[in-house]
Amino acid sequence: MSKIKLTKNSIDTLTADLAEKLFWDDALPGFGVRVKPSGVKSYVVQYRNRQTGRSRRKTLGKHGPHMSLHQARELANGYLSDVVRGGDPVAEAKAVRSSPTVHELAEQYLELHAIPKKRPKSVANDKTMLSRFILPTLGTHKVFEIEHRDIQALHNSVKSTPYQANRVLSLLSKMFELSIKWNWRRDNPVKGVEKFHEEKRYRWLSDNELKKLTTALDSHPNQISANAIRLQLLTGSRIGEVLTAKWTDFDLERCVWVKPSHHTKQKRTEHLPLSGAATELLVAHRDTIGSQSDFLFPGKHPQKPIVDLKRFWRSVLSSAGIEDYRIHDNRHTHASQLVSSGMSLAIVGRLLGHTNPMTTQRYAHLADDPLREAAEIMAKKMS
Structure with missing residues (x-):
């Protein structure tokens, strides 16, 4: 591995003939540039996990108009500072990518809670609310990403049918309550969203x-x-x-x-x-x-x-x-x-x-x- 003084001019002259090469910055240990035979150059950061001792490498982005040397160095410096504090940016990014979505939460809710513990008709109602209201809006989002305002917006979108909107809110509350127990997130974003007023039906025959x-x-x-x-x-x-x-x-x-x-x-x-x-x-x-x-x-x-x-x-x-x-x-x-x-x-x-x-x-x-x-x-x- 080569260690050089990375500048814009020096990076522009870097080449790799048969295999990719790594050039490390002599000013910021762990920060470097990867050069491929095709001429593509990318900024990288490499560090060792302080708890496990495992070496990690993370690509920051391609060298070019969208990422300058200065921007890459600042980004690398932030990641390396996290490592000093005990973090592991690569593992954390991987955890984010693999973290469950609301769609997966819905599947687990049905499999582990609704189907074993609720009446078939109630399960059917849950599936209808999931397919009509919840999954089209929130299904692809990560569970940990959902915020109070996301729930509020979804609840408001069903305001024309207050009773239905409140049932959707109750279902979401139960799902996120379970997500806390499963360590998928720490709080329930449904908490604090007020239900719509419901006019109770008192209809009977004369x-x-x-x-x-x-x-x-x-x-x-x-x-x-x-x-x-x-x-x-x-x-x-x-x-x-x-x-x-x-x-x-x-x-x-x-x-x-x-x-x-x-x-x-x-x-x-x-x-x-x-x-x-x-x-x-x-x-x-x-x-x-x-x-x-x-x-x-x-x-x-x-x-x-x-x-x-x-x-x-x-x-x-x-x-x-x-x-x-x-x-x-x-x-x-x-x-x-x-x-x-x-x-x-x-x-x-x-x-x-x-x-x-x-x-x-x-x-x-x-x-x-x-x-x-x-x-x-x-x-x-x-x-």
């Missing part, structure tokens, strides 16, 4: 609308799906619990539905008493479909349940003339009927599987109706 719905169900040609909706209305259950229910979950003699923990939102086994009407519905339904399937509501394949009722539900609502009403709102209709008939919020909450009493509180004003009727009794006596 007595007249409920009559229209039951009439539409009675006249629909698909009575298997109609029975699924009837069972949901009679029990206040989530439609996912209804569609995935198996005959082994029911004791029709004792009139009890035992919901397995892996089917309930709260991940706990629930024992739901069945009304006489619900029991009669199930008995008649079993007689209709026979014993060809383990599921109450089998799909096209006997050993798989109906996946969803979207098309059926649109048809029923159109026939009934009901607007702005989701299948999930049947739970609200069930609860509203119980509360307005005098049932306590605590009992209704238990029937619906609510773990937080505040969730049932949305129906509190309906509890005034039976009380007001009772109060009117005395008023009528006095009048």
